[in-house]
Amino acid sequence: MSEAPSAPLEQVELSHHPAPRQYVGVAAILAIITAIEVAIYYVSSLRSVLVPLLIIMSVIKFSMVVLWFMHLRFDSLVFRRLFITGVILAFVVFGVVLTIFFTQGGAAPVGS
Amino acid sequence: MSASAQGMNAPLSTTEPHTSTGIDNAKLAIWGFLGSECLFFGSMITTYLLYRNRVVAGPKPHEIYNIPYTSVSSFVLLMSSLTMVLALAAIQRGDHRGFRVWVLATAFLGMVFIGGQVFEFTSFVDSGLKLSTSTFGSAFFMLTGFHGAHVTAGILMLLSLFSMDVAGRLGPDGARKVELIGLYWHFVDIVWIVIFTVVYLIPTH
Numbered sequence: 098m099s100e101a102p103s104a105p106l107e108q109v110e111l112s113h114h115p116a117p118r119q120y121v122g123v124a125a126i127l128a129i130i131t132a133i134e135v136a137i138y139y140v141s142s143l144r145s146v147l148v149p150l151l152i153i154m155s156v157i158k159f160s161m162v163v164l165w166f167m168h169l170r171f172d173s174l175v176f177r178r179l180f181i182t183g184v185i186l187a188f189v190v191f192g193v194v195l196t197i198f199f200t201q202g203g204a205a206p207v208g209s
Numbered sequence: 210m211s212a213s214a215q216g217m218n219a220p221l222s223t224t225e226p227h228t229s230t231g232i233d234n235a236k237l238a239i240w241g242f243l244g245s246e247c248l249f250f251g252s253m254i255t256t257y258l259l260y261r262n263r264v265v266a267g268p269k270p271h272e273i274y275n276i277p278y279t280s281v282s283s284f285v286l287l288m289s290s291l292t293m294v295l296a297l298a299a300i301q302r303g304d305h306r307g308f309r310v311w312v313l314a315t316a317f318l319g320m321v322f323i324g325g326q327v328f329e330f331t332s333f334v335d336s337g338l339k340l341s342t343s344t345f346g347s348a349f350f351m352l353t354g355f356h357g358a359h360v361t362a363g364i365l366m367l368l369s370l371f372s373m374d375v376a377g378r379l380g381p382d383g384a385r386k387v388e389l390i391g392l393y394w395h396f397v398d399i400v401w402i403v404i405f406t407v408v409y410l411i412p413t414h
Contacts, residue, residue: 114298114301116298117294117295117298120291120294120295120298121291123291124287124288124290124291127287127290128284128287128288131280131283131284131287134405134406134410135276135277135280135410138276138410144412147411147412148411148412151406151410151411152406154406155402155403155405155406155407158287158399158402159399159402159403162290162395162398162399162402163395163399166290166291166293166294166391166395166398167391167392167395167396168388172236173232175230175232175237175240176232176236176237176240179237179240179241179243179244180240180243180244180247182244183243183244183245183246183247183248184244184247184251186244186247186248186251187247187248187250187251187252188251190248190251190252190255191251191254191255194252194255194256194259195255195259198259
């Protein structure tokens with residue numbers, strides 16, 4: 098935070114928090130994106146670009162909730178760094194597991 | 210901004226004790242926890258992606274998923290994030306009645322989501338997909354089951370907040386408590402945003 102240490106930090110943050118009307122606006126956008134996600138799932142002509150489109154929309158929804166509803170956009174940079182570190186580590190785990198899995202030949206299909 | 214001085218309808222104090230870092234320790238802890246939860250769910254989603262196409266027994270993902278049904282569940286959970294921030298906004302301005310309405314609405318939407326998940330699990334088991342049927346079944350039930358457990362824990366926390374407010378025990382830092390539990394609630398929502406896309410919408414081979 099760049100505010101003076103003696104300032105009531107949360108009050109400073111609260112003054113930047115969105116108004117309820119803005120929250121409703123964000124929720125409306127999230128609902129519209131979800132509807133588009135489901136709609137394009139059924140459009141066969143978009144099959145070739147379906148995965149990137151879905152991922153982009155998912156990232157937008159994820160970011161909107163984190164930035165607006167979780168107030169990361171308005172909060173201390175430290176919180177943002179902590180959370181982003183977790184997200185990056187999750188992707189690292191994903192990459193490491195995929196690499197090990199496929200360089201080691203992967204597991205055989207397991208049935209009952 | 211003293212709540213005790215201004216009575217029940219006064220905005221609850223959101224002023225935090227000053228720390229050496231200038232950052233609220235409890236908030237720092239919850240963000241650290243949520244960061245670690247990213248790793249937890251990231252690992253489970255990775256496992257699901259590795260195993261979902263390795264089905265030699267039981268139904269395959271696209272044979273049992275009911276996208277319209279899950280879309281409604283996703284919408285319900287998404288809207289619970291809205292009611293959660295409205296609950297926080299209400300308690301921050303000292304509107305306890307509004308807070309109780311919105312926090313109960315959030316818990317109710319969470320319960321609707323969990324009810325939907327129980328129904329979905331039951332229909333999958335009836336279709337022949339159990340935890341031990343295939344690696345896909347194991348990965349699916351573990352991922353969505355753990356998410357459901359997180360939502361259930363969130364519902365209990367929300368109902369605790371409601372009870373504490375009704376009993377007048379939310380305390381002068383009530384808005385801070387609501388914000389911390391709200392962060393957890395929004396986190397289970399963003400995890401579902403990823404699960405809905407990765408597990409349900411992205412087609413399998």
